[in-house]
Amino acid sequence: MERIVIVTGANSGIGLALCDRLLTVDSHLRLCLACRNMQRAHAARSTLLTSHPDARVDVVHLDVGSVQSVLTAAQEVQSRYSRIDFLYLNAGIMPNPQVDIKALFKGLFSRNVINMFATAEGLLTQQDRLNSDGLQEVFATNLFGHFLLIKELEPLLCQPSHTSRIVWTSSSNARRSAFSMEDIQHTHGTEPYSSSKYASDLLSLALNRHKNSQGLFSSVVCPGLVMTNLTYGILPSFFWTLIMPIMFLIRIFTNTFTLTPHNGAEALHWLFLQKSESLDPRAKYHSLTSGLGTNYTQPRQMDVDDGMSEVLYEKLLELEKGVRRKLTERNADKETHGQ
Ligand SMILES: NC(=O)C1=CN([C@@H]2O[C@H](COP(=O)(O)OP(=O)(O)OC[C@H]3O[C@@H](n4cnc5c(N)ncnc54)[C@H](OP(=O)(O)O)[C@@H]3O)[C@@H](O)[C@H]2O)C=CC1
Numbered sequence: 001m002e003r004i005v006i007v008t009g010a011n012s013g014i015g016l017a018l019c020d021r022l023l024t025v026d027s028h029l030r031l032c033l034a035c036r037n038m039q040r041a042h043a044a045r046s047t048l049l050t051s052h053p054d055a056r057v058d059v060v061h062l063d064v065g066s067v068q069s070v071l072t073a074a075q076e077v078q079s080r081y082s083r084i085d086f087l088y089l090n091a092g093i094m095p096n097p098q099v100d101i102k103a104l105f106k107g108l109f110s111r112n113v114i115n116m117f118a119t120a121e122g123l124l125t126q127q128d129r130l131n132s133d134g135l136q137e138v139f140a141t142n143l144f145g146h147f148l149l150i151k152e153l154e155p156l157l158c159q160p161s162h163t164s165r166i167v168w169t170s171s172s173n174a175r176r177s178a179f180s181m182e183d184i185q186h187t188h189g190t191e192p193y194s195s196s197k198y199a200s201d202l203l204s205l206a207l208n209r210h211k212n213s214q215g216l217f218s219s220v221v222c223p224g225l226v227m228t229n230l231t232y233g234i235l236p237s238f239f240w241t242l243i244m245p246i247m248f249l250i251r252i253f254t255n256t257f258t259l260t261p262h263n264g265a266e267a268l269h270w271l272f273l274q275k276s277e278s279l280d281p282r283a284k285y286h287s288l289t290s291g292l293g294t295n296y297t298q299p300r301q302m303d304v305d306d307g308m309s310e311v312l313y314e315k316l317l318e319l320e321k322g323v324r325r326k327l328t329e330r331n332a333d334k335e336t337h338g339q
């Protein structure tokens with residue numbers, strides 16, 4: 001039976017590398033690239049078809065940062081497919097990142113240096129903003145849009161006698177201390193990225209608790225540090241190229257410097273080959289690359305608990321209701337004003 005796989009943010013970086021790797025292991029796959037930029041999506045499709053000429057690759061428009069777009073995309077997906085085998089929730093943003101150079105130099109001479117390079121703890125801040133749905137952009141893109149997508153696609157994801165899988169591209173930068181249950185959108189802090197990724201770790205745990213009995217299994221991945229558009233937003237690409245020898249050196253001490261999108265997609269690809277029974281809901285599956293360049297996947301326990309994950313789940317359900325109500329009102333308003 002052909003497997004149906006949807007990948008969000010599939011037009012570049014880790015998402016695109018994942019698509020290539022999936023088509024290499026299963027040429028009968030039906031792959032759907034869910035992207036916000038259709039031009040880049042079609043370019044990605046052409047690239048994939050060049051290396052896999054017989055592959056079936058579809059494209060669907062999806063801006064995970066827009067409630068209306070998620071609802072429209074979900075309808076489109078439901079009209080095209082009768083089930084989903086894998087849903088990779090990979091799209092993500094880190095807007096206006098700032099590296100704390102002082103903290104970087106201080107960290108270089110501390111005992112915490114390896115952990116600093118692996119997690120970027122204390123090094124990175126971002127500037128977030130409100131989107132047109134009135135949500136914090138990072139939260140909306142990295143977490144909430146994906147949550148809404150899962151809810152909308154439940155009829156395809158939760159089917160009797162069929163197992164479906166969700167895989168979140170989280171990060172080693174996900175940190176409990178950056179997340180607040182009183183401010184799940186991270187309106188007040190300067191680490192919205194870290195907060196949103198920690199929230200995805202919590203949500204994955206809650207989804208497993210609520211949905212495993214309906215045949216839906218969720219896992220979390222950290223791709224390591226990968227050179228993509230996201231990291232080129234932190235430091236310019238020429239600078240990364242310049243310090244590449246140093247990066248390869250650091251890789252000897254921390255195998256989290258996977259560096260290429262192909263390597264970064266290792267754990268996402270590995271999970272595709274695993275049976276749902278063998279998955280650990282509390283593990284984050286890390287893509288790792290050794291100093292000699294060997295790729296492997298390693299599960300590491302996440303800093304999450306059931307209580308917190310349940311509270312977040314309830315808060316997201318509550319927010320979902322509010323957002324849907326607002327959208328209905330907005331659409332009704334548009335109709336009465338003839339727009
Ligand atoms: N690179 C790294 O070191 C690490 C990355 N990650 C995570 O990996 C994931 C992939 O990022 P990466 O490949 O690095 O970076 P890229 O910027 O190359 O890829 C991000 C993808 O997400 C898409 N995207 C962004 N916003 C939206 C949106 N609103 N709706 C739909 N798609 C959107 C982008 O599309 P578009 O082209 O339109 O912008 C792009 O396809 C992210 O979740 C990131 O947080 C985690 C740990 C480390």
Ligand SMILES: CC(C)CCC[C@@H](C)[C@H]1CC[C@H]2C3=C(CC[C@]12C)[C@@]1(C)CCC(=O)C[C@@H]1CC3
Pocket residue numbers: 099104116117118119120123124170171172173224225231234235243246247250
């Ligand atoms: C000499 C150089 C290696 C200096 C680079 C310092 C920093 C810019 C990087 C050190 C650790 C990196 C890191 C990320 C971004 C760049 C660093 C802060 C991420 C936050 C990128 C996105 C993620 O999801 C996790 C990464 C962790 C490590």
